[in-house]
Amino acid sequence: MNSTTILFGLIAVSAILAGLLMFRPSISASRGGKILAFLAVFVLPVLAGTGGLSQQMERSKDTAFCTSCHVMQQYGTSLRIDDPSYLPAAHFQNNRIPRDEACYTCHTHYAMFGNFKSKMRGLRHLYVQYLGTVPEKPVLYEPYNNRECLHCHSGARNFEEGATHNAEDGRLDQIKSNKLSCNTSGCHEFVHNVKELAGMKLWTPGAKPAADEDSTDSHESTGEEKK
DSSP states (O other): OOHHHHHHHHHHHHHHHHHHHHHOGGGGGSHHHHHHHHIIIIIHHHHHHHHHHHHHHHHTTSHHHHTTSHHHHHHHHGGGBSOTTBHHHHHHHTTSSOGGGHHHHHHSOOSTTHHHHHHHHHHHHHHHHHTSOOOSSOOOSSOOOHHHHHHHHTTOHHHHTOTTTTSSTTHHHHHHTTSSOTTSTTSSOBSOOGGGGGGSOBOOTTOOOHHHHHHHHHHHHHHHHHO
16 A cells, blocks of 8 residues: 555545534544544644655655756756766766656755755745746756765765866865865856757667667678678
């Protein structure tokens, strides 16, 4: 039995008991009736509300949920840009992050109460989407912190010994201390870049690379010539 079934079950039982008490209030006169009323009016609704909140909070981590708003759809599409120099696309396509939680993994805060703050920003997004004015170009509420990158990359050999990260003395320390952004020119300057998305080639999962097709054709031709 999944969590959704349990949640709807709690709601249904709570509604039935509440309806019973509404049409037959005399039930609550006895001790057992008071316990039943307490369950119907307080315990079950609290359990259902807590379960529903928890379920929706988890659902809000999904990439599909994040890109379901019209303004964010092109950012979801940018994850399939067929160019390794584009940072989100490279992470998404090479499974460096969970694909089903791609947005959340990179945009949450890896600090105390980071998840809570991320959810608060998410509620702010919902407010703007339905009650405010959606900006033509979404921008981060605050500059992207290298801390979120270092949560995964710190200590990794290709990060610690990378040529770009050690191009000059002290550069790696500047990156680790967030004094030099990972998204600077000469490092990872291409992020989503949705304004140029229309002219970009997109990667299709499971599609056969063109190079492999050419190679296969070449091998087949060679085999025919040998015959």
